[in-house]
Amino acid sequence: MTEYAPWITLILLVALAVWLDKKMQHPAFRTGVGLTLIVVGPILVFGSTRWITELQSNSVAVLAFSYGIRLLITRNKYHLQRNCPPHPLLRAPTMNLAPNFPEDPVMQQLLQLLHEEIGLPKHKTIRLQTSLNFDLGCDGSEAKQFMEMLEQEFALDLGDYDTYRYFNPPLFDVFLKRRAKGHGEKFPLTIGMLYLAIKTNSWDTQTLENLS
Template sequence: MKLATDLPDTPILRELMQLLHEEIGLPEHKTISLKTAINADLGCNGTDAQHLMEALEERFGLELADYDAYRYFQPAGNDPHLKRKAKGREGKVPLTIGMLYAAIRSGHWDTQSLEA
């Protein structure tokens, strides 16, 4: 994996990158930066996304009370609602490595501030 030169060299970010590598894999051919979206750029969705968020919660003690998986990820398995393009499910918000890093540093998921 190639890391962008402007990535902060902190223990938290190194551990986050290791977790991302373990849970979803990081491509060898793409340069990974804080702006890399794990859903749009790395294809993380469904069960992989669920496992990743659970691992973040467990490993970093991240409080996910304000987190809504449907904002970022397609659901796992066969969801009949996707065929109807139910409100809020057609376009997903990019969930970036920078957003995960900021959430871990603050200890909780605050959708409004992370997406700003």
């Protein structure tokens, strides 16, 4: 039984290390423990060689040193997981996407922005043809802020984009209402148009409306 003692000790220490790894989630705490173990490891080897050898536990010091390095390398592991913004599909788990709806990083970022600035319905199917003005109920004020965010996030050249082609001006703004006169009925501004504009890095009204 004595000959298996070092292996039993090692297995128990590894199990303890795995358990502690899940419990120690704060970066500062992981850093502190990691540095301590990195110092303790060599001390156990060089400063206490005699009793380490007698216990046949040389691997304990190596394990402590290695685990200390691991804690330092992964000190921000749980911190980054908490700060990472979840995908819109995780924040709105009942959201339905139409078949063949693109889910590349560009569309994911666009959905994230739509979710934060306008709001996406949880129980309606989201399609490329879903319009911000008719389907999502986006008004002129929201549209202005959203398009500014879109321009910044994707470095998008808005080209000949005309907000009054799709949205009515705020009711209280008489000056803008005069500017919007003569635009007639509004056209749908769809998610597909936004996606195409981002992919081509420019806004060409006729091309986007025809393609979408």
